[in-house]
Structures are given as C-alpha cells and as structure tokens.
Amino acid sequence: MADDQVLTDMLTMLDRRPGVLALRVCVIELLIERERYADALAHCGTALGHEPGNAQVLALMMRCTTALSGGSPAPAATSMAAPATPASGSAAAQPDFDWAAAEDEVGDIIEPAFVHGVPTEFVTDGDAATVERPSLRLADVGGMSEVKQQLDLTLLGPLRNPELARAFGTSARGGLLLYGPPGCGKTFIASAVAGELGANFYPIEITDILDIYTGASERNVHSIFEMARRNAPCVLFLDEVDALGHKRSQMQASTTMRTVVNQLLTEMDSATHSNEGVFVLGATNHPWDVDVALRRPGRFDRMIFVGLPDLAARKSILHYHLRDRPVAGIDLDALAAHTDGLSGADLAHVCTSATQLAMADSMRSGEVRPIGMADVRAALAQIRPSTGAWFESARNVVEFANGDGSYDELATYLRRMKRR
Ligand SMILES: Nc1ncnc2c1ncn2[C@@H]1O[C@H](COP(=O)(O)OP(=O)(O)OP(=O)(O)O)[C@@H](O)[C@H]1O
Ligand SMILES: [Mg+2]
Numbered sequence: 522m523a524d525d526q527v528l529t530d531m532l533t534m535l536d537r538r539p540g541v542l543a544l545r546v547c548v549i550e551l552l553i554e555r556e557r558y559a560d561a562l563a564h565c566g567t568a569l570g571h572e573p574g575n576a577q578v579l580a581l582m583m584r585c586t587t588a589l590s591g592g593s594p595a596p597a598a599t600s601m602a603a604p605a606t607p608a609s610g611s612a613a614a615q616p617d618f619d620w621a622a623a624e625d626e627v628g629d630i631i632e633p634a635f636v637h638g639v640p641t642e643f644v645t646d647g648d649a650a651t652v653e654r655p656s657l658r659l660a661d662v663g664g665m666s667e668v669k670q671q672l673d674l675t676l677l678g679p680l681r682n683p684e685l686a687r688a689f690g691t692s693a694r695g696g697l698l699l700y701g702p703p704g705c706g707k708t709f710i711a712s713a714v715a716g717e718l719g720a721n722f723y724p725i726e727i728t729d730i731l732d733i734y735t736g737a738s739e740r741n742v743h744s745i746f747e748m749a750r751r752n753a754p755c756v757l758f759l760d761e762v763d764a765l766g767h768k769r770s771q772m773q774a775s776t777t778m779r780t781v782v783n784q785l786l787t788e789m790d791s792a793t794h795s796n797e798g799v800f801v802l803g804a805t806n807h808p809w810d811v812d813v814a815l816r817r818p819g820r821f822d823r824m825i826f827v828g829l830p831d832l833a834a835r836k837s838i839l840h841y842h843l844r845d846r847p848v849a850g851i852d853l854d855a856l857a858a859h860t861d862g863l864s865g866a867d868l869a870h871v872c873t874s875a876t877q878l879a880m881a882d883s884m885r886s887g888e889v890r891p892i893g894m895a896d897v898r899a900a901l902a903q904i905r906p907s908t909g910a911w912f913e914s915a916r917n918v919v920e921f922a923n924g925d926g927s928y929d930e931l932a933t934y935l936r937r938m939k940r941r
Contacts, residue, residue, distance in 0.1 A: 527551065540571055540845070542578075549581050558585040566880045570846035573889050586884050657709075657716040663837020664830060668710060671825050672697075676800055677717055680754050683798070696789060696801035696820055698762065700808040701827035702908040702915075704866025706834070707804040710827065711758050714802065721755035723748075727765045731781065739784040746788040746799070753798030762803035762821075763810045782812055789820040806911065808927075809918050816927070826930045829908065829938075830865055832857050838865045842872035847879075849891040856897060862906045874900035 528551045535544055545568045552561035565582040569575060659669050675697055679686035699707040715722035723745075730741045749757050759765065765781060788794060789801060803821055805811060815821050830838055836857035843851065860868060875896035882890045912935075919932045 528555075539567065542568060542572055542575070545571075546577060546581070549578070553581065553584060553588075556588070558588045561585045562589070562884075566876065569880075569883075569889055570876070573847040573891070579889075582884070583887070657713045659710075659713045659717055661716075661837075662706065662710050662713045662834075663840075664832065664834030665706065665710065665827070668699075668825055668827055672710070672714060675823060676714065676756070676802065680718065680721075680756070680798075680800065683754065695796075695818075695822055696803060698808060698811070698816070698821040698824045699802070699804040699827050700806070700824055702829065702864060702911040703806050704864035704869075704907060705827050705829055706865050707827050708760055709865065711760070711802060711804060714756065715758070718756060721752065722758060723752075723755060724758045724760065727759065727761065730765070738781045742781060742784045742788055746794070746796075749799045750794070750796065753796075754800070755798065756800045756802050759801065759803045761805060762815075763805045763807045782815070786812075786814055786820065789815070807914075809914075809922060824927065824930070826934060828934050829862065830868070832861075834865070835860050835863070835868060838868045839872065842869050843892065846872075846876055847889060847891040848893070850893050851897065852894060856894075856901075860901070863904070864906065864908050867904055867907050871897060871900045871904055874903060 528548065531544060531548050531551070535541070535548060538544070545564055549561045549564045549568070552558070552564065562582065562585040565578050565585060568578045569582070572578070659672070662669065699711065701707060711724075715724070725745060730738055730745070732738045732741060745757065749755050765778070765785065789796070801821065803811075808816075808824060811821070816824070836853050839853055839856055839860075860871075863871070875892050878896040878899055879890050879892040915928075915931060916935060919928050919935060923929070923932060
C-alpha cells in the first residue's frame with residue numbers, strides 16, 4: 522500500500538471513529554513525517570480532547586510546535602516522557618497500526634453500495650443491503666419538539682404500526698420534505714430517524730445516482746426504488762433534494778436532470794407503482810426550487826419546517842460539540858440563553874473557535890488548559906449568524922409566492938420570530 526494511501530485510509534477510518542486514540546496517534550505521526558505540522562497539531566488538539574493529558578500526544582504536540590516555530594522537531598525519543606507504544610516509532614518508520622482491531626471496531630458500519638459506489642452493485646443483492654446504523658435517537662436531538670412530533674405522527678408511527686395505520690385509513694407511503702435554513706439540523710434529525718428505524722433507512726447520495734451515460738441515471742433511480750419496494754417498510758432519504766428536483770423549467774440546459782426528475786416523479790407515483798411501505802424523506806434549504814410536481818399528493822406531499830434551534834436545542838448542540846473536549850466551568854444554560862439566532866452549524870463553529878483559543882494557550886505554556894467560559898465568550902464575539910441571507914429569501918417567498926399556503930408554517934414562524 523502506498524504511503525499516502527495508508528494516510529488516506531487512516532483518515533477515512535478516523536472520520537468514522539474519531540475516538541480511537543491509537544489510530545489518531547498514527548495519523549499524527551504520519552503527518553509529522555510529511556512535515557504537515559499544522560494538520561498534525563489539529564489532530565493533537567482533538568486527541569487531547571478525547572484524552573486530556575495523554576503524554577504521548579503531548580510529546581507529539583511539542584514536536585509540532587517546535588517545528589512550526591522554526592526549530593527542528595525533536596525526535597520522538599527525546600521528547601516529553603511518552604510511554605513506548607508500537608505506534609510511537611521514529612519518523613522514518615511506518616506506523617504499526619493494528620488494522621484488524623480497528624476494522625473490528627468499525628465492523629458494525631457497512632455501507633450500502635449506492636452510498637459510496639456504483640448504484641448497480643446493490644441491485645444484484647439489494648435484498649441483503651445493509652446500511653450504516655447510526656446510534657443517534659430522536660431523544661438525543663435537543664428541542665425541536667414540533668418537528669419530532671410531526672415525524673412521529675407521519676412517519677415513525679405508521680411504519681411501526683402498519684395495522685393501526687391501515688385501520689385509520691393512512692399508510693406509510695409518500696414523502697415528507699424537511700426544509701429550513703442551513704445548519705439547523707435537517708440532516709441531523711434524519712440520522713436520528715435512521716437510528717430509530719435501524720436497517721430500514723437508506724440514505725441516497727444524489728451525486729451517486731447521476732451518471733454521465735444516457736439513461737443510466739434514470740435506471741439508477743428505478744433500481745433504488747425497486748430495492749426499497751423489496752425492503753418495505755423502509756425510508757429512502759434524499760438529502761439536498763433541490764440538487765435533483767430542481768424546477769424543470771430552470772433546466773433547459775440540462776436534459777439529463779430533467780429526465781432524472783421525471784423518473785423520480787414516476788417512481789414516487791402510486792398510480793404507476795405500488796409503493797406501500799416506501800417512505801421518501803427529503804431535505805432541502807430551498808423547497809421553492811424543487812419542482813412543484815414533486816410536491817403533489819403521493820410525492821413530497823407534506824413539508825416540515827426545521828427552524829433555528831430553540832433554547833433546549835442550543836443547549837444540546839453546545840453540549841454535543843464540547844462533550845469530548847477538556848472543559849472547566851462551562852455554564853451551558855447561560856450560553857444557550859445568549860445564543861438565540863445562531864444555527865447549529867454556527868454553534869459548532871463557536872465551540873471549535875473556543876477550543877482553538879484554549880489550545881493556543883496550552884501550546885504556549887506546554888500544559889493543557891481546559892476550555893472555559895472566557896474562550897466561548899471570545900468566540901461568540903467573533904461570530905455573526907450565518908442564516909441572514911436565507912431568511913431574506915424566505916421572507917420574499919412568504920410575501921410573494923405563498924398563494925397556495927404551502928409556506929404558512931414558515932410565515933407563522935417568521936411572524937413569531939419577528940422576522941417579518
Ligand atoms: N437539535 C439539535 N441537537 C443537537 N445538535 C444539533 C441539533 N441541530 C443541529 N445540530 C448540530 O448542528 C450541526 C448542523 O446540522 P445539520 O448538518 O443537520 O444541518 P442541516 O439543516 O442539514 O444543514 P444544511 O441545510 O446546510 O445541510 C450538526 O452537525 C449537529 O451537530
Ligand atoms: Mg444537511
């Protein structure tokens with residue numbers, strides 16, 4: 522295996538299991554070997570977040586800071602007392618990482634072929650398709666009680682109790698479109714739905730559906746729905762659906778996309794297919810760019826607005842992003858109360874900036890200084906809400922393009938938030 526391939530593979534694995542310290546140490550060593558000290562330093566910070574005070578990581582951190590400040594990096598043997606482990610070899614040595622053990626650790630994650638690969642592969646053994654099983658549950662999603670309630674009523678309830686749903690004349694089919702400003706938890710809550718449903722949740726990467734060869738994209742769409750029908754009851758999750766379901770009128774230049782959208786319309790249509798038990802969950806920032814035909818009954822016929830995180834959600838987001846980092850004296854309630862108007866992504870950014878401040882201090886002193894309220898406040902002073910432009914467009918849509926009442930929920934929200 523080529524050196525850089527080793528590094529790439531390790532980074533991929535680390536994305537899936539960020540808490541595996543031995544793996545991160547190997548990555549740090551490889552980065553140092555390639556003189557990528559700044560990258561290595563960032564990994565040192567994350568590693569110390571998982572295990573504050575780890576001597577081996579501190580030693581590596583010292584090597585990076587020395588190198589970055591112009592000195593020659595101290596060799597591993599003379600750096601701060603680090604326990605000798607197979608992973609702490611010399612710069613020239615290939616880190617001796619236990620791949621088998623790491624594979625064991627990530628063993629419960631099996632990706633469906635259509636998530637990272639050629640969609641046709643899964644058609645052949647679609648019935649055995651297994652998906653990533655996120656451990657996230659709806660209960661882990663802070664706040665958003667209205668969204669959760671709606672998901673429970675329209676999606677999870679009927680899927681869990683098909684008999685009952687039938688008795689009430691409803692069924693788990695059709696689609697639901699989550700929409701709202703960027704970074705406010707649409708993808709996150711969809712992962713929680715996946716966690717609730719286990720194997721019957723199929724996240725579809727739109728870019729994987731699209732194929733340069735004529736007709737192949739449509740066949741892929743068809744194959745995905747066929748697989749879903751075989752595995753019903755199940756949920757197909759199409760994230761950023763506007764990329765696919767873009768208004769056909771705006772797609773004169775792209776005949777391919779138009780035919781893909783048409784295929785999606787056909788597949789979602791109960792008149793042409795029996796989609797009993799096949800539920801399509803979509804997410805988008807711009808539902809107004811999604812072809813209206815996709816929002817007719819039987820397709821994405823219900824829309825749920827996912828707005829800015831409320832107080833409970835903000836607290837939970839802050840907790841989530843600080844959970845593995847060394848902290849001291851953080852008052853989550855106070856921070857949640859002072860961050861109204863920030864999105865989940867903004868809050869994540871605040872936590873990262875606060876971490877960097879504490880890390881910079883730690884590097885100066887050579888001792889780990891935990892993240893405190895002063896760091897978070899300093900980070901907050903630097904951030905502006907990122908959703909301003911989205912709310913501008915939303916206001917226009919509600920004002921001028923809500924003739925059919927599609928955006929009444931959004932209109933109520935804007936009024937409540939005094940954004941109208
Ligand atoms: N209610 C919540 N509880 C905990 N964390 C949350 C919550 N909402 C959002 N987050 C955090 O905010 C981050 C951004 O959320 P997410 O990626 O789901 O946004 P999105 O609405 O899908 O954005 P985009 O429209 O840009 O795709 C997530 O990584 C998650 O950690
Ligand atoms: Mg998203």
